[in-house]
Amino acid sequence: MSKYDVVVIGGGPAGITLSKIVGKRLKVAVIRPEEHSMVYCAMPYAIEGLLEVEKTFKADSLVTDAGAELIRGLVTDVDVEKRQLRLNGGATISYDKLVIATGARPLIPQVPGRDLEGVTGFKTENDLKKVMDLLKTGTSKAVVVGAGAIGLELSLALIFQGIEVHLVDMEDFVLPNLLDPDMADELKEEIAGTGIDLHLRSKVVGLKGESRVEQVILDTGEIIRLGAADGRKGSKQGTLPGIVIFAAGMVPEISLFTDCGLVIGKEGIVVNDRMETNLPGVYAAGDCVQFVSGITKKVISGKLATNAVPMAKVLAFNLLGIPRTYPGFFNGVATKVGKFFVGGTGLTEKSAMECGYDTVCGYGKLTTQFPIMPDAKPVYMKLIADKKTHQLLGAQVVSGEPVSVRVDLFTFAIQKKTTIEELADLSYSAQPFQSFFPAANIIVTAAEDLLKKLQMEAGMKKSTAV
Numbered sequence: 001m002s003k004y005d006v007v008v009i010g011g012g013p014a015g016i017t018l019s020k021i022v023g024k025r026l027k028v029a030v031i032r033p034e035e036h037s038m039v040y041c042a043m044p045y046a047i048e049g050l051l052e053v054e055k056t057f058k059a060d061s062l063v064t065d066a067g068a069e070l071i072r073g074l075v076t077d078v079d080v081e082k083r084q085l086r087l088n089g090g091a092t093i094s095y096d097k098l099v100i101a102t103g104a105r106p107l108i109p110q111v112p113g114r115d116l117e118g119v120t121g122f123k124t125e126n127d128l129k130k131v132m133d134l135l136k137t138g139t140s141k142a143v144v145v146g147a148g149a150i151g152l153e154l155s156l157a158l159i160f161q162g163i164e165v166h167l168v169d170m171e172d173f174v175l176p177n178l179l180d181p182d183m184a185d186e187l188k189e190e191i192a193g194t195g196i197d198l199h200l201r202s203k204v205v206g207l208k209g210e211s212r213v214e215q216v217i218l219d220t221g222e223i224i225r226l227g228a229a230d231g232r233k234g235s236k237q238g239t240l241p242g243i244v245i246f247a248a249g250m251v252p253e254i255s256l257f258t259d260c261g262l263v264i265g266k267e268g269i270v271v272n273d274r275m276e277t278n279l280p281g282v283y284a285a286g287d288c289v290q291f292v293s294g295i296t297k298k299v300i301s302g303k304l305a306t307n308a309v310p311m312a313k314v315l316a317f318n319l320l321g322i323p324r325t326y327p328g329f330f331n332g333v334a335t336k337v338g339k340f341f342v343g344g345t346g347l348t349e350k351s352a353m354e355c356g357y358d359t360v361c362g363y364g365k366l367t368t369q370f371p372i373m374p375d376a377k378p379v380y381m382k383l384i385a386d387k388k389t390h391q392l393l394g395a396q397v398v399s400g401e402p403v404s405v406r407v408d409l410f411t412f413a414i415q416k417k418t419t420i421e422e423l424a425d426l427s428y429s430a431q432p433f434q435s436f437f438p439a440a441n442i443i444v445t446a447a448e449d450l451l452k453k454l455q456m457e458a459g460m461k462k463s464t465a466v
């Protein structure tokens with residue numbers, strides 16, 4: 001029986017990051033079943049044809065060059081008391097410390113017909129191949145469920161391939177975890193222009209077909225028929241019935257651990273800020289973990305690679321005896337919708353209000369370059385702050401240029417509990433190709449708008465008091 005200092009179940013970003021830090025210092029094995037670890041974020045762009053599928057595969061050397069052993073297999077049993085686990089082939093491995101980095105799997109709701117052929121999630125190499133193979137064999141219609149970043153990126157990629165796409169979401173606007181409705185409005189025209197058939201305020205309640213999915217039933221009574229497309233909007237004339245792809249959220253992959261005494265919450269395995277579970281010698285990091293918001297300290301979902309990697313770093317350093325703590329999820333995210341780059345971080349206005357904050361919002365609308373420059377594009381910004389402390393709680397950006405640097409700046413501002421007064425004092429740079437005129441900066445503009453509202457409100461309160 002092989003024995004390791006640390007065994008990591010899972011070869012995604014959390015498992016890889018951990019092995020890169022501890023691989024040369026401890027005897028480490030990383031176990032994963034799939035042939036390739038994937039660059040998930042790039043999967044829609046393989047469908048679009050922008051990248052070869054192979055470009056979405058991560059090299060195994062990320063793990064092996066770090067000194068860790070990569071074991072291909074599915075863990076079928078874990079005995080946390082004996083500190084042993086078993087692989088699907090029957091091999092047994094023992095360990096001193098166990099790291100659970102089993103990630104999450106797409107949520108496919110318990111609706112009738114969910115097991116029909118042609119229904120899939122969108123996460124693994126197999127899911128990607130399934131979609132790509134179907135496209136090659138003449139499928140010309142797709143229903144994508146979930147208008148979050150993954151659902152929208154995937155829908156746009158399918159449209160690019162000439163597929164007729166129906167995008168379904170329960171909310172009444174797109175990117176509901178990232179934007180508030182007023183900011184999502186800036187994307188309405190762009191989405192309409194792509195030809196995506198949006199079915200908002202709609203929930204999938206059933207899927208019908210003989211062996212293959214043929215109909216998607218919505219709670220509004222609408223039925224989306226997946227027979228051959230009718231060639232409208234320039235889509236392909238297909239022969240095969242279409243596909244249904246669920247991009248409606250992720251559920252933690254914790255099936256191995258439901259009866260071993262591990263404390264598990266709605267969002268995953270409960271850990272402390274050093275990534276320790278309630279069981280001695282058992283740690284967890286990444287999408288399989290339940291953690292709290294860095295702002296509200298309440299449990300929130302944070303199933304992002306940009307959370308999995310820092311969690312794994314914290315754990316790795318602690319395993320090496322270097323104390324580190326994880327501050328919580330801030331959920332900075334960026335995506336691309338047609339010609340717009342979209343990003344957000346922290347709380348939306350809606351989620352902040354649900355958390356009990358009395359909020360105030362400020363807006364900015366400028367251009368990405370000096371407006372006299374030929375390539376100047378619009379940029380819209382929304383800032384959300386707490387009326388009581390004036391601290392920034394969230395920010396949203398829709399822009400003609402990439403936004404992730406802005407999103408990261410706002411995340412940092414939120415992490416550092418920056419107030420709107422401090423943001424309005426931001427010292428900025430300006431250059432014709434890279435910003436608006438020196439006369440204004442969009443962050444300062446949005447912060448000043450917010451301050452003006454606070455001052456007006458304070459003024460009104462004063463005058464009513466008099």
Ligand SMILES: Cc1cc2nc3c(=O)[nH]c(=O)nc-3n(C[C@H](O)[C@H](O)[C@H](O)COP(=O)(O)OP(=O)(O)OC[C@H]3O[C@@H](n4cnc5c(N)ncnc54)[C@H](O)[C@@H]3O)c2cc1C
Nearest residue numbers: 010011012013014040041075102103286287303304305306
């Ligand atoms: C299409 C798509 C686009 C995305 N885009 C972004 C983005 O732009 N930005 C961002 O930050 N995040 C993005 N994400 C989310 C991001 O990919 C995940 O948050 C991240 O992969 C989580 O890493 P992880 O290591 O915790 O889990 P995973 O990457 O899910 O890895 C889990 C690993 O555990 C293995 N495993 C599970 N059970 C067992 C078992 N019993 N035995 C052995 N191995 C097991 C799995 O096979 C897998 O190797 C995207 C996800 C998808 C699907």
